[in-house]
Amino acid sequence: MSEQATDDGPERQQPRRRRLWPWVVLMVAVLLALAAGAVSAVLAHGISQEGSKTLRIRYEVTGTARDVTLTYSTWQGEALSTGRLTLRTLPWAAELDTRGFMNGGSFVVGLGRSGGDVTCSVTADDGTRRTDRASGAFATATCSGF
Template sequence: MGERNPDGAVEAVPCGRRRWPWVLLVVVLALATGGAVAVELVAGALSREGTEPRRIGYRVTGTAKDVTVTYPTWHDGDLATARLRLRTLPWAAETRTRGFMSGGSLDVALGASGGEVACAVTVDDGTVRTATASGAFATASCDGF
């Protein structure tokens, strides 16, 4: 608690240095180090994914006789968009790319004559996205692959 001085007043006796600033510093450094390790792990995974070949398969089926198909393609690492006007279905295509990709979209727009369509996208025979549409000027979008 304290000691009494010759006047009878109580004086505080220092207990030593405060420890909480050091504890706080250690906690902050541990959190920063953990965050840096997490960022490095994610960056490493994306880097490895950036060199892996990917095979993207597109397929459109249905009864429609007038459709416009729009889909992404990759040539030497560059993204391009292909657009086709089809009078008969089914239709299928495949493209290859290297690396991480996200947000692609296969869009199938029906013309004035309507009909029904279904689209499907596969990535390396996995990740399947599907959609359907029917009626004049309707659109089926298989996106997010």
């Protein structure tokens, strides 16, 4: 009689497949981090260039009012501060040279008890111009966002 040999030995193991998705996720995260760094470097460079540019601001007030209070933005280096002035006669004008990145300046003209009418104007040499008018007792004209 013949005996048949059966091979009940260990099963043949298939090589383990390596998972690819963790490497893909890692590469996407690295690319996003590099892109964010590049964007922040470009923005920092743009702000630095704005900080070195000199800008001239011209403030003007005209009208018939006789009791006027002016409140305006001034830039001292990189710091924003406020100036205040009381006038008895108009017109009035002043210019300010500033250096540094600026946004959101304001110029407020308040009329006193005697009223009258007033027009405020702010002009930046970069072309930005804001104007406003007010009339009557305790009225306010506001030029902002330059």
